[in-house]
Amino acid sequence: MRVLVLGGSGFLGRAIVEDALARGHQVTTFNRGQSNPDVPGVEPVHGDRGVTADLERLVDGRSWDLVIDVNGYVPRVVGESARLLSGHAQGYVFISTVSAVKDFPDKPATDESGIWDCAPDAGPDDGDYGVLKAGCERAVEQAFAGNVLIVQPGLVLGPYENVARLPWWLTRISHGGQVLAPGEPDRPMQLIDARDIASFTLDHGEKGTRDRFMVTGPAGNTTYGQWLELCKQVTGSDAEFVWVDDDFLKEQGVGEFVELPLWSADQEERANFWSISTAKAEAAGLHVRPVAEMVRDTWEWLRHIPEEKRVYGSRMQHGIAPDKEAAVLSAWATR
Structure with missing residues (x-):
């Protein structure tokens, strides 16, 4: 197949x-060419999807069997991309x-859940991340004349x-040393490897599936304690985990999700963060590798990068500062 990936040089993209190339597909990528090098083997086209002239240059004389849009965040921009790619x-x-699912994580995300109210022509200031993604879904469904598949990932690592x-x-x-571990070690999680989302996406893209799927790990495929122990095992560390309860961490001003990644205090408004139904996707062939394999492969990639060069893109930097961690411990x- 001829596949166009909007994005395609970063993490999930x-x-x-890489999966599409391994399947023998011809792959074109379209991105600004600023964040990451192009994957070897693709036809790279550089441009800004927010600039109509760049999109017109992309489609001029080209056509594909499948478009996979990995980096759409603003409904009106996504809608323009879908409109110009129609017929190509x-x-x-x-x-x-999954953040596009209405009332999540206040309520569990199920296959019957709707998505947030957001217009398909909304701009960047018309909602938060999840709301705007819901508008992007509508924009594609309204603007693209062909098969539309919506994939809603959960937490991707x-x-x-x-x-x-x-x-x-x-x-x-x-x-090594004493490591601040947040909350309860038996708190369940739902984690999925980007490679499993890629495989599921391409399987259904190749079939021409018209549908939507929530795609994440099965409920409780690990716990926070098991996850950190896996990190300790693969790194060969002598780390000693010191488990500190939610209320104390909040009293100390420790930031949820950011300072201690993937930690959220036990509170009503986030009670269902790890309650995402995967039944529909699993029935459609979703396969999720063991969390241990994901952790091992991530360390194998990361350990060859000097720490001073471990740059993670332009998003907010995660991780608690060493002096703050020591003060909390x-x-x-x-106490």
């Missing part, structure tokens, strides 16, 4: 491109997010992660 491709896959969640924990734990020990 890279996984999709048979199918369009939009990579959304794996090699080449550019957000510094698993990479930060691996780096920190590799240093000291306060916990003397």
Whole structure:
């Protein structure tokens, strides 16, 4: 097949491109060419999807069997891409997010859940990340004349992660010593490797599936404690985990999700963060590799990168500062 990937040089986009190439597909990527090098083997086209002239240059004389849109965040921009690509491709896959599901994580995300209210022509200031992704879904469905597949990933980790969640924990734990571990070690999680999303996306893109799927790991495929222990095992660290409860961490001003990646205090408004139904996707062939394999492969990629060069893209930097971690551990020990 001829496949166009909008994005395709970063984390999930890279996984999709590498899988598509391994399947023997001809792959074109379209991105600004600023964040990451192009994956070897693709036809790279550089441009800004927010500039109509760049999109027109992309489609001039080209056509594809399938478009996979990995980096759409603003509905009106995504809608313009879908409109201009209509007639140049048979199918369009939009990579959304489970955050587009209405009332999540206040309520569990199920196959019957709707998405947030957001107009297909909304601009960047018309909502938060999840709301705008819902508008992007509508924009594609309305603007593209062909098969539309919506993929809503949950929490994505794996090699080449550019957000510094698993990479930060691996780096920190590799240093050893006492490590601040947040909340309860038996708190269940739902994690998925980007490569598994890529495989599922291409399987259904090749079939021309018209549908939408929430795609993440099965409920409780690991716990926070098991996840950190896996990081300790693969790094060969002598780390000693010191488990500190939610309320104490909040009293100390420790930032959820960012300072201690993937940690969220037990609170009503996020009670269902790890409650995402995967039944429909599993029935459609979703296969999720063991979390241990994901952690191992991520460390194998990361350990060859000097720490001073472990740059994770332009998003917010994750991880607690060493002096703050030490202060929290000291306060916990003397409470």
